[in-house]
Amino acid sequence: MKKFNELTYLGKVRRFRRLAKTALEAYGMDKDEFRLVRLAGNALFRVFQSKSTSEKKSNNRYEENQYLLRIHDRSEQDTEAITLEMLWLDAICRETDLIVPKPINTRDGSLLTQAEIHGVPDKRDCTLLGWVKGRFVTQGIKTCHFEAQGRIMAQLHNHAERWCPPKGLSKRSFDWKGLFSDDVGAGLANSEAWSLLPHRYIKPYKAVAQKVKRLMDNWGKTSDVYGLIHGDCGVDANVLFWRGEARPIDFDGSGFGYYAYDLSLALEHCWDDVLYPQYRTALIDGYNEYRSLSDVQLKHMNLFLAAFYVYMGLWTTAINQVNPKSADRSYRIKRWQDRGLKFIRQYL
Secondary structure (H helix, E strand, O other): OOOHHHOOHHHHHHHHHHHHHHHHHHHOOOOOEEEEEEEEOEEEEEEEOOOOOOOOOOOOOEEEEEEEEEEOOOOOOOHHHHHHHHHHHHHHHHHOOOOOOOEOOOOOOOOOEEEOOOOOOOOEEEEEEEEEOOEOOOOOOOHHHHHHHHHHHHHHHHHHHHOOOOOOOOOOEOOHHHHHOOOOOOOOOHHHHHHHOOHHHHHHHHHHHHHHHHHHHHHOOOOOOEEEEOOOOEOOEOEEEEOOEEEEOOOOOOEEEEHHHHHHHOOHHHOOOOOHHHHHHHHHHHHHOOOOOOHHHHHOHHHHHHHHHHHHHHHHHHHHHHOOOOOOHHHHHHHHHHHHHHHHHHHO
């Protein structure tokens, strides 16, 4: 049998399908149909349960008898972080009317299971989520979409502020160390990537990092400014829409961070659009319906976006160092380094 890393893409898919079937045994769904959604980091499968369950579901919330099986990549989240994410999603579903991916328990009542097969390295953490009903908006993005996103983000932040995570569980942090120093799954810490940056990035990156350090030291980590955040929520990605309502998905990259940072990421894809001022106003207007950021926090949203670009520039540099033959290397450089540097220079 070939080693896993020597397999072609299709060879890896075949093995992950076997692993998925094993994982689904814990939910009593190993006889049901499932299809690959994506294999990039986590392996994602859409599961179609053939028989109805006793649980009554609303047709406007989740696709009936359809689920998302995630086979987690350990380089992205460890068991502790996945457990915390599932507990947070479960609390949101139980304590609010917000529609987010709903955790599904195993037959023994656990929020995750571990599965292994010969030919795939290590035991893999696996989770099952209800399939949220909605669609991505890829064309015709309007201010109403940003308003809807602002509303859902404010409500998520409100819940995070009052929810107390179980002691002993942690997740990644989008604080100064988490952005500019830690290893975030590249196999090389961002602190080591600084010395590998092309010369033209160093001065502007350091200027942003210094500003962020002063700001975070001044703000601290009180619950009104810092808590659990989605970390990758945008109209262009990870937000579905159903009859005007925004429904965030993919909390895999969530963690502890500043609410203003989370909100700034919603505008990452459109800061160079001619309609950006209208989008930003709509996002904040929607947010203000349920929660208000202080003028000081709003004032520093561009700094947080600049911080995100430094973080991604360091991460990309680390990835390219570890895997210089990566097929999407040129895309990463253009998207996260070139585009990011343009914004940072504009900000500074």
